[in-house]
Structure formats: structure tokens, C-alpha cells
Amino acid sequence: MATETSLEAGTSAADVRASEVEEQMTDEERFSLLVSVMGVNDVVTVRDDRIPEGTPMSAGYVPGVERLGVPAQLMSDASLGVTNPGYRDGDSATALPAGISLGASFNPELARASGRMLGREARSRGFNVQLAGGINLHRDPRNGRNFEYLSEDPLVSATLAAESINGIQAEGVISTIKHFSLNCNETNRHWLDAIIDPAAHRESDLLAFEIAIERSQPGAVMTGYNKINGDYAGGNGVLINDVLKGAWGYPGWVMSDWGGTPSWDSALKGLDQESGLQLDLMMWKQVWFTDQLEAAYAEGKLPKERLSDMVRRILRSMYAVGVDRWEPAPEVDMAAHDAIALETGRQGIVLLKNDGALPLATDKPLKVAVIGGHAQVGVPTGCGSSAVLPPGGYAEVIKIGGPGVMGVGRNLFLFPSSPVAELKKLLPNAEIEFDPGMSPAESALMARRSDVVIAFGIKIESEAFDDPDLSLPWGQDAVIEAVADANPNTIVVLETGNPIVMPWRDKVNAIVEAWYPGQSGGRAIAEVLTGAVNPSGRLPITFPLDLAQTPRPELAGMGTAWGTPTTVEYQEGAEVGYRWFAKTGGTPLYAFGHGLSYTTFEHSDLEVDGGETITTTFTVTNTGERAGADVSQLYLTDAAGDARMRLLGFERVDLRPGESRQVTLTTDRRLLARFDADSGQWHIAGGAYKVALGKAADNLEVSGETSLSEARFAR
Numbered sequence: 001m002a003t004e005t006s007l008e009a010g011t012s013a014a015d016v017r018a019s020e021v022e023e024q025m026t027d028e029e030r031f032s033l034l035v036s037v038m039g040v041n042d043v044v045t046v047r048d049d050r051i052p053e054g055t056p057m058s059a060g061y062v063p064g065v066e067r068l069g070v071p072a073q074l075m076s077d078a079s080l081g082v083t084n085p086g087y088r089d090g091d092s093a094t095a096l097p098a099g100i101s102l103g104a105s106f107n108p109e110l111a112r113a114s115g116r117m118l119g120r121e122a123r124s125r126g127f128n129v130q131l132a133g134g135i136n137l138h139r140d141p142r143n144g145r146n147f148e149y150l151s152e153d154p155l156v157s158a159t160l161a162a163e164s165i166n167g168i169q170a171e172g173v174i175s176t177i178k179h180f181s182l183n184c185n186e187t188n189r190h191w192l193d194a195i196i197d198p199a200a201h202r203e204s205d206l207l208a209f210e211i212a213i214e215r216s217q218p219g220a221v222m223t224g225y226n227k228i229n230g231d232y233a234g235g236n237g238v239l240i241n242d243v244l245k246g247a248w249g250y251p252g253w254v255m256s257d258w259g260g261t262p263s264w265d266s267a268l269k270g271l272d273q274e275s276g277l278q279l280d281l282m283m284w285k286q287v288w289f290t291d292q293l294e295a296a297y298a299e300g301k302l303p304k305e306r307l308s309d310m311v312r313r314i315l316r317s318m319y320a321v322g323v324d325r326w327e328p329a330p331e332v333d334m335a336a337h338d339a340i341a342l343e344t345g346r347q348g349i350v351l352l353k354n355d356g357a358l359p360l361a362t363d364k365p366l367k368v369a370v371i372g373g374h375a376q377v378g379v380p381t382g383c384g385s386s387a388v389l390p391p392g393g394y395a396e397v398i399k400i401g402g403p404g405v406m407g408v409g410r411n412l413f414l415f416p417s418s419p420v421a422e423l424k425k426l427l428p429n430a431e432i433e434f435d436p437g438m439s440p441a442e443s444a445l446m447a448r449r450s451d452v453v454i455a456f457g458i459k460i461e462s463e464a465f466d467d468p469d470l471s472l473p474w475g476q477d478a479v480i481e482a483v484a485d486a487n488p489n490t491i492v493v494l495e496t497g498n499p500i501v502m503p504w505r506d507k508v509n510a511i512v513e514a515w516y517p518g519q520s521g522g523r524a525i526a527e528v529l530t531g532a533v534n535p536s537g538r539l540p541i542t543f544p545l546d547l548a549q550t551p552r553p554e555l556a557g558m559g560t561a562w563g564t565p566t567t568v569e570y571q572e573g574a575e576v577g578y579r580w581f582a583k584t585g586g587t588p589l590y591a592f593g594h595g596l597s598y599t600t601f602e603h604s605d606l607e608v609d610g611g612e613t614i615t616t617t618f619t620v621t622n623t624g625e626r627a628g629a630d631v632s633q634l635y636l637t638d639a640a641g642d643a644r645m646r647l648l649g650f651e652r653v654d655l656r657p658g659e660s661r662q663v664t665l666t667t668d669r670r671l672l673a674r675f676d677a678d679s680g681q682w683h684i685a686g687g688a689y690k691v692a693l694g695k696a697a698d699n700l701e702v703s704g705e706t707s708l709s710e711a712r713f714a715r
């Protein structure tokens with residue numbers, strides 16, 4: 001099913017058809033397309049009678065217009081699999097690793113494969129809109145939704161999100177991209193005003209959206225819950241009308257987040273659809289795009305042209321992606337989909353530290369102590385709307401809870417892929433014992449009698465909650481400290497959705513960040529620990545030493561009751577993550593792009609060409625004794641005398657021992673430019689530009705220089 005590639009609204013076959021069909025609609029039919037209702041789940045317990053009998057329950061339902069052949073919209077979450085938060089009895093689906101794990105793979109092909117998997121599984125259930133494409137930048141290491149998102153870097157986020165969206169839409173399912181924009185903290189998210197300099201916004205979060213939208217033409221954009229510079233995202237005329245639809249010419253439709261429509265006049269600010277209206281009713285005691293919007297229309301406050309435009313945008317995305325011409329759904333090969341989840345888990349694992357402890361010797365009768373993390377049961381996953389019920393169900397659900405609407409879904413969900421069981425398969429000669437990590441003293445007893453200790457550190461993250469700090473919960477730091485004191489041959493395996501601080505870092509021999517590794521995550525972890533898989537993940541987010549190094553040591557609103565109006569100043573502007581560290585000169589715990597391998601790589605022969613943009617060619621060589629994957633990273637370090645760091649390009653390269661490959665990277669010019677808010681244009685200052693190639697933002701090996709001509713351009 002081919003997707004329509006025109007970004008020029010009004011010019012494609014899909015636009016023409018959308019206009020023709022919209023013209024034939026009654027106003028009642030037009031209005032019926034502008035609201036979605038939620039199916040019954042843990043939060044919404046009364047079935048809305050607008051949902052016809054037999055319709056599969058999901059996050060959103062919008063009726064079709066049968067007489068005109070317009071299909072109903074059936075919307076399901078999200079980026080990590082087709083979710084089922086109590087909607088459909090026992091309906092499980094492939095559960096991918098966290099988005100941050102896909103981010104760590106730096107692998108666009110894997111992103112596309114996971115998108116295709118999502119599209120197929122959505123389609124096989126009749127869902128034609130996948131609420132995927134989470135792309136908010138990791139601005140704050142406490143953000144409870146960082147695990148769903150890809151990276152702190154706009155280029156990495158855009159590249160991977162675009163491929164995932166392309167994969168979904170290639171299966172004839174519309175994908176959203178979300179949450180537009182600056183939904184970068186969860187604390188009091190419905191009352192949160194995110195303040196940013198508009199030009200810096202264009203160079204960071206908005207640039208990620210801009211590039212991803214250009215590369216994938218998602219049928220819909222979902223706005224965030226927060227305000228941006230004083231106006232709610234769902235009714236932000238500057239962002240929706242001026243930037244998204246105006247400057248970028250976005251032709252698809254803009255839907256609110258669930259319970260995130262601030263007013264009927266959001267329609268005038270560019271919002272085309274109110275989502276999950278039961279949540280608006282619950283949160284704000286209001287539904288906007290039904291009676292209120294109709295009244296505004298009757299009074300002439302909502303022009304007829306705008307009503308038509310709202311409807312046409314929805315229709316044109318349906319036609320462009322092809323949800324109106326579905327053939328019978330393709331077979332779903334769950335084994336092949338599990339392989340995608342497994343491969344993402346593997347490629348997302350980042351080896352942070354290795355003082356020779358890894359890989360584990362597979363031929364020795366090692367005494368191995370596995371400590372904590374429920375590793376005898378399975379692997380954790382994140383909570384909230386992205387949580388997927390895996391095939392066979394959860395191995396265990398431990399209720400956590402918390403304040404607010406989303407507290408009910410905050411659990412320790414364990415997928416049934418046990419690292420202990422998988423280690424036993426790969427270490428047949430070892431004697432493996434498990435200790436639950438309940439108390440430092442008890443865990444130390446087992447550590448002391450073992451040859452090697454594998455201590456797990458887990459932390460759950462959830463939509464609607466930010467972390468108060470970067471420590472591991474439930475006393476796990478004390479347990480790790482105690483086992484490392486008892487046995488220095490300790491390997492720490494982290495399953496977290498965010499960076500953490502590591503008070504025990506110098507006492508342990510190896511540290512592995514596995515994130516939430518998905519439904520086959522236990523196997524992926526065991527394979528990396530035993531060397532069956534050579535680790536190749538790289539950090540898509542900076543691990544700070546502590547919060548004092550970050551732009552907001554104190555997070556506004558932290559500790560206030562759910563519902564407290566909160567203002568977060570993103571005063572770092574576009575200097576997010578590694579860019580902030582480059583600007584402030586801090587040394588992080590682990591830098592963006594960092595990740596070790598069981599082999600070694602070298603970069604050489606860097607050639608840098610300038611002119612309109614920067615094009616580089618270089619050679620990467622596997623100088624070690626194992627096959628492995630390098631992620632070559634090219635950074636801008638100085639732009640015509642303005643020292644600033646920008647990832648200009650990256651390439652994941654699989655190499656056999658001794659093998660070399662030549663790589664060419666051409667830079668998107670916006671990464672070299674500054675955005676001039678007054679003229680609405682990008683500006684490249686003419687002059688000398690310095691770049692550096694390396695293995696991490698703090699590990700640059702080869703540098704080069706070229707010159708660029710001055711330029712101004714709109715896109």
C-alpha cells in the first residue's frame with residue numbers, strides 16, 4: 001500500500017478526493033468526524049453508545065460515513081506494540097523494548113521493521129490509526145516518559161521515528177507523531193507551562209518533528225498536554241497554524257491528546273479533532289468539539305471553510321495512507337515479530353563499563369550469583385498508555401499506584417523472559433543461584449561465595465510521573481554496594497527507562513544498561529553477558545553525574561499536589577543533553593553516544609567538503625577480533641566562530657574482524673544553521689566550520705574543517 005508523498009496541501013490525488021467527498025457531507029456528518037471516544041478500560045468504565053456493538057475496544061473510535069465510503073477510525077496505542085489496557089479480554093501483542101532502547105540501536109532499519117510489525121498487528125485487529133511516533137526530546141533525565149521516546153538528539157529522534165512511521169504506514173495504517181510539542185516533563189502535565197525561546201525551539205524539539213514529518217508524512221499529529229509559552233499545545237495557534245501547517249505545509253490532521261483539548265476555539269488555532277472526550281469530561285467537566293463547537297458554528301464563530309478543512313485533513317490522510325482500500329489483513333507471523341523485539345533488545349543494550357568481566361566465560365564451571373530485579377521472573381517494562389500485554393500475558397504484575405488518573409496503571413509489569421532462565425541456557429557449566437536483593441546483608445552472603453555476581457537494578461517509569469531523583473528505588477543501591485564490597489567481580493545490569501546515578505560505579509567490574517528490553521529481553525541480556533551477542537548500543541541520552549550538572553537541578557512543581565499549575569523554563573533552549581555539557585564544560589557520568597563493544601574500532605581518512613552543506617567521507621575499521629557494530633558519529637564543534645555542538649550524522653556499521661568500510665554523511669543544513677525567528681528563516685553564517693568524528697560526544701578521534709557559504713532558507 002503506497003503512501004502519498006506530497007506534502008503540499010491541496011495538490012495530491014488524496015486532497016482532491018478528500019475535497020470531493022467532504023463537499024457531499026452534511027454538517028452532522030462533518031462534526032461526527034471531529035471527536036473520538038474511548039473504549040471501556042480501567043479508567044473509562046461505561047461504554048459510550050456512540051461505539052457500535054462488535055467494535056474492538058481501543059483508545060479511540062470515530063464513526064465513518066458509510067454512504068460515502070468513509071471508514072470509521074479505530075485508534076490504538078502506541079510505539080511499543082498494540083496495547084490493551086483492559087480493553088479487550090486477554091488480547092496480547094508483540095511487546096517491543098522501550099523507545100529509548102530503539103534509540104540506543106541507532107538503527108533506522110530496525111525502526112522500520114518495528115514499524116511494519118506494529119502496522120501489521122494493528123491492522124490484523126482492525127485498527128487503522130496507530131498512536132505511535134513518540135518523539136519528545138529527552139530534556140530532563142527525570143521525565144517519566146523518556147523510555148517511550150528515542151533520544152535527546154533531534155536528528156536521532158527524527159531519523160528513527162520517521163522510519164518507524166514509514167513502516168506503520170507501509171502497512172496501510174495511519175501513524176501519528178506525538179506529542180507536539182515540548183511535552184518533556186510529566187509533573188502536573190495538564191497544568192504545566194513549558195517556556196522556551198521560540199528560535200531555540202525550532203532548533204531542537206521542533207526540528208525533530210520537522211525532519212521526521214518530512215521523511216514520513218504521518219497522517220496525524222498529536223498535540224501534548226502541556227502549554228508552550230502560555231498556550232495549551234492543543235490550542236496553540238503559533239505552533240499548529242503558523243509553524244506546523246503554515247511554515248511546514250503539513251497537510252494531515254492534528255488531534256489532541258486524550259483529555260488535552262483546552263477549548264472549542266482550539267479549532268480556530270488549528271486543532272482538527274478532540275480525542276478521548278470522556279477524559280475531557282473527567283478532567284475539565286467539558287467536551288468541546290460537540291455541542292460547543294456546533295454552537296460556535298451556528299453563531300458564525302467557526303467559519304464553514306475551517307470546518308471543511310478539519311474534515312478534509314482527516315480524509316486526505318485516510319486516502320493518502322490507504323485505510324479506505326484495505327484488502328484482507330496479511331497473516332501475522334508472531335515468531336518473526338518476536339525476532340524483531342529480540343533484535344531491538346539486543347541492539348539497544350549499552351555496555352557502559354567493562355573492566356574485563358565481560359563476556360562471561362561459557363566453558364568454566366562458574367558459580368554465578370544473580371541478585372535482584374525479579375530476574376528469576378522476567379524483565380520490567382514501562383507503564384502508561386504504551387504498556388503492551390505480551391503473548392502469554394505478564395509473568396507478574398506488582399501494583400504500585402500513585403496519585404492522579406494514571407496512578408491506577410502504575411505497576412511493576414514483568415514480561416516472562418527471565419534473565420536467570422536464559423543465563424542457565426547459555427551457561428550450561430555454571431552453577432547459577434538467585435537472591436532477591438531484599439537486604440544488603442543477605443545478598444552479600446551469596447555474593448561472597450560466588451565467582452561472579454550479576455546484580456540487577458530496575459526502576460519503573462510511567463506516564464504522568466517524573467522521577468524525584470536519579471537513584472534506584474527500593475534500596476537497590478545499598479544492595480549493589482554491599483555485593484560489590486563482598487565480591488569485586490560484580491556486573492551490574494540496569495533495566496531503567498532513564499539515566500541513573502551510580503554511587504557504586506567504581507566498585508564494580510562491568511555495567512550494562514538494558515533499558516526495558518522487551519518481551520525477549522531476558523534472552524537479549526543473557527546473550528550480551530555471555531558474548532553470544534556483541535553489544536552495540538550507544539547512549540541516546542547523556543547520563544549526568546548528578547542533577548546539579550543538568551539545566552534544572554530542581555524540577556518545578558516536584559512535590560506539589562497533582563493539579564498544581566507549574567511553569568518549567570527550558571532555559572537550555574536548543575542546547576539539550578550533550579549540547580548542554582559542551583556548552584557548560586561538565587563531564588558527565590557517561591556521555592551521549594557512549595557504548596563499549598567486545599571488539600575495537602578505528603576511524604580514519606576523514607575528508608570534509610563544504611560549500612552549501614558539509615559532506616564527510618571516512619573509513620571505519622574493526623581492529624579487534626570479533627564481529628561487531630560501530631556507530632560512527634559526526635559532530636559539529638564550531639560554526640564560523642560560534643562554538644556549539646550538534647550531531648550532524650551517524651551510521652551504524654556492522655564489520656567483521658579486520659574489515660573496513662567507507663562511509664559518507666551529508667548534513668541536513670538546518671543542523672548547521674541558526675533559526676532567525678524575526679525572518680522565519682534558517683541562517684548559515686559564512687565561514688569556517690569545524691567537525692569531529694568519533695565514538696561518543698566526549699570521545700572524538702579525528703577532526704576536520706571546511707568552509708560554508710552564507711545562506712538563508714525557509715526549510
Ligand code: BGC
Binds near residue numbers: 059131258
Ligand atoms: C497519552 C497518549 C496516548 C493517549 C491514548 C494519553 O494518555 O499521552 O500518548 O496516545 O493517552 O491512549
